Amino acid sequence: MLLQQLINGIALGSVYALIALGYTMVYGIVTLINFAHGEIFMVGAFAGLYATSVLHLNIFIALVIAMIVCILLGVAIEQIAYRPLRKSTRLSALISAIGVSIFLSTLAQMLFGSNAKGYPEDCFPVSQIHLGSADISTLQVLIIAISALLMVSLHFIVHRTRMGRAMRATSEDYHTAALMGVDVNRIISVTFALGSALAAAGGVLVGVLFNAVSFNMGLMAGLKAFAAAVLGGIGSLPGAMLGGLLLGVTEVAGVAAGFSSYRDAIAFAILVLVLLVKPTGLLGRKIQKKV
Amino acid sequence: MLTLDNLYVNYGAIRALKGFSCTVNQGEIVALIGANGAGKSTILNSISGLVPLAAGKITFLGDTISGIAPHRIVRKGISQVPEGRRVFATMTVQENLEMGGYIRTDSKGLRDDIERIFIRFPRLAERKQQLSSTLSGGEQQMLAIGRALMSRPTLLLLDEPSMGLAPMLVEQIFTIIREINAGGMTILLVEQNASMALSIASRAYVLESGNSVLHGRSADLAIDPNVRSAYLGT
Numbered sequence: 001m002l003l004q005q006l007i008n009g010i011a012l013g014s015v016y017a018l019i020a021l022g023y024t025m026v027y028g029i030v031t032l033i034n035f036a037h038g039e040i041f042m043v044g045a046f047a048g049l050y051a052t053s054v055l056h057l058n059i060f061i062a063l064v065i066a067m068i069v070c071i072l073l074g075v076a077i078e079q080i081a082y083r084p085l086r087k088s089t090r091l092s093a094l095i096s097a098i099g100v101s102i103f104l105s106t107l108a109q110m111l112f113g114s115n116a117k118g119y120p121e122d123c124f125p126v127s128q129i130h131l132g133s134a135d136i137s138t139l140q141v142l143i144i145a146i147s148a149l150l151m152v153s154l155h156f157i158v159h160r161t162r163m164g165r166a167m168r169a170t171s172e173d174y175h176t177a178a179l180m181g182v183d184v185n186r187i188i189s190v191t192f193a194l195g196s197a198l199a200a201a202g203g204v205l206v207g208v209l210f211n212a213v214s215f216n217m218g219l220m221a222g223l224k225a226f227a228a229a230v231l232g233g234i235g236s237l238p239g240a241m242l243g244g245l246l247l248g249v250t251e252v253a254g255v256a257a258g259f260s261s262y263r264d265a266i267a268f269a270i271l272v273l274v275l276l277v278k279p280t281g282l283l284g285r286k287i288q289k290k291v
Numbered sequence: 292m293l294t295l296d297n298l299y300v301n302y303g304a305i306r307a308l309k310g311f312s313c314t315v316n317q318g319e320i321v322a323l324i325g326a327n328g329a330g331k332s333t334i335l336n337s338i339s340g341l342v343p344l345a346a347g348k349i350t351f352l353g354d355t356i357s358g359i360a361p362h363r364i365v366r367k368g369i370s371q372v373p374e375g376r377r378v379f380a381t382m383t384v385q386e387n388l389e390m391g392g393y394i395r396t397d398s399k400g401l402r403d404d405i406e407r408i409f410i411r412f413p414r415l416a417e418r419k420q421q422l423s424s425t426l427s428g429g430e431q432q433m434l435a436i437g438r439a440l441m442s443r444p445t446l447l448l449l450d451e452p453s454m455g456l457a458p459m460l461v462e463q464i465f466t467i468i469r470e471i472n473a474g475g476m477t478i479l480l481v482e483q484n485a486s487m488a489l490s491i492a493s494r495a496y497v498l499e500s501g502n503s504v505l506h507g508r509s510a511d512l513a514i515d516p517n518v519r520s521a522y523l524g525t
Contacts, residue, residue, distance in 0.1 A: 169379050173379065176379070177390075178360075180438070184361075
């Protein structure tokens with residue numbers, strides 16, 4: 001029972017972590033909370049739905065298609081809605097982000113209607129694996145495996161490639177990175193692209209897991225992932241992963257303990273508690289004011 | 292080699308540069324001296340493209356470089372050691388140097404250059420896997436200089452290399468600057484420590500509130516009564 005719940009929690013938490021990474025990466029580079037990020041996740045879920053149910057594509061191909069769609073979307077949002085506001089106050093960019101978020105969810109409602117839609121039954125053959133007393137579905141294994149693969153790839157890109165080094169430099173000191181010859185605008189685009197790809201993957205996985213894709217699914221998922229990013233320490237990649245997993249596990253534990261009607265409150269209660277004790281989040285660094 | 296022609300820079304309503312002009316010739320060390328807020332760093336940042344010009348023109352090796360993005364200016368051969376060193380604190384010494392060579396893709400040449408920098412700065416070699424935030428101020432300054440050399444520039448801009456360093460370390464850093472110049476590097480140096488700056492520069496410009504009030508050979512400026520009373524404290 002405990003193992004069962006733990007795995008349920010990790011599967012859910014992996015998805016939160018995937019979305020949280022996008023918040024934290026973008027914040028790390030441009031210190032903007034990309035409030036449209038939840039909607040990118042939603043668009044990813046719809047792109048996957050379209051690929052599987054209309055184009056009858058394999059779930060893995062659908063995943064790749066959703067990621068590509070969201071990379072283009074994320075990069076376009078940055079160029080249209082955020083880049084022109086780069087030098088204005090942070091509040092303007094935040095308002096712009098909220099605008100994009102409302103625009104995308106309304107657009108999705110117009111295009112796909114208000115009712116939740118499900119992925120085709122046969123898009124992923126689910127079977128149960130018995131592990132001691134626990135029943136684990138192959139879908140959960142898939143979710144955990146894909147999330148882990150994506151996070152390991154991200155870690156590799158950020159820490160082992162020239163591009164990743166430029167990302168870390170830009171995130172630490174924008175001007176000095178430019179003095180090293182880094183095209184900062186390009187790095188910002190890459191950051192949005194990577195974050196959006198992860199959110200898209202999260203969208204498809206959630207779509208298959210809960211079998212419900214709707215125009216407003218980005219709101220709560222986005223808020224919870226944002227809470228996970230802040231919980232782990234905004235700007236920290238390992239923090240976002242840890243925050244996501246922690247949130248998923250506690251949420252499932254709360255539901256199992258009989259507080260299912262407080263499901264969504266749990267995430268935010270943890271957030272408030274952690275921030276009271278440690279305002280920078282679990283793995284967050286103290287922000288140094290630049291002189 | 293480098294010509295600054297009638298530069299104007301505004302920060303909002305504040306006019307930071309008011310028609311500053313200067314030239315730097317191949318192989319020289321030229322110093323910009325003056326009080327805090329005179330516009331010295333603004334000059335370096337406008338050359339690097341970090342600060343937009345309100346008016347004026349910058350030419351480097353015959354090309355106009357004003358209005359070009361900072362990352363392209365590095366590729367033209369101008370490298371800056373920023374004020375306050377600005378090493379990447381979350382990266383190791385080695386990674387900082389690799390960042391300095393970001394525009395290059397010749398991995399063999401990069402490795403050789405890093406080795407050369409470690410020979411010039413043995414302290415950095417001992418600490419190459421340490422996070423740069425754990426280095427002392429002097430070591431960070433060495434790292435910032437090494438990092439700037441990694442792009443193989445033809446012109447090196449140094450912003451306040453003596454800032455916050457003990458006198459002995461200042462001597463050491465200036466010896467290093469002189470050696471780098473002896474190797475053929477052209478250097479434009481911004482420095483509040485006017486006596487140190489005049490001791491290594493061939494020429495200098497004295498700045499006051501956004502423009503040059505005096506310029507000439509360092510040897511002449513060092514004995515100029517106005518410079519002596521205002522900047523050398525004698």
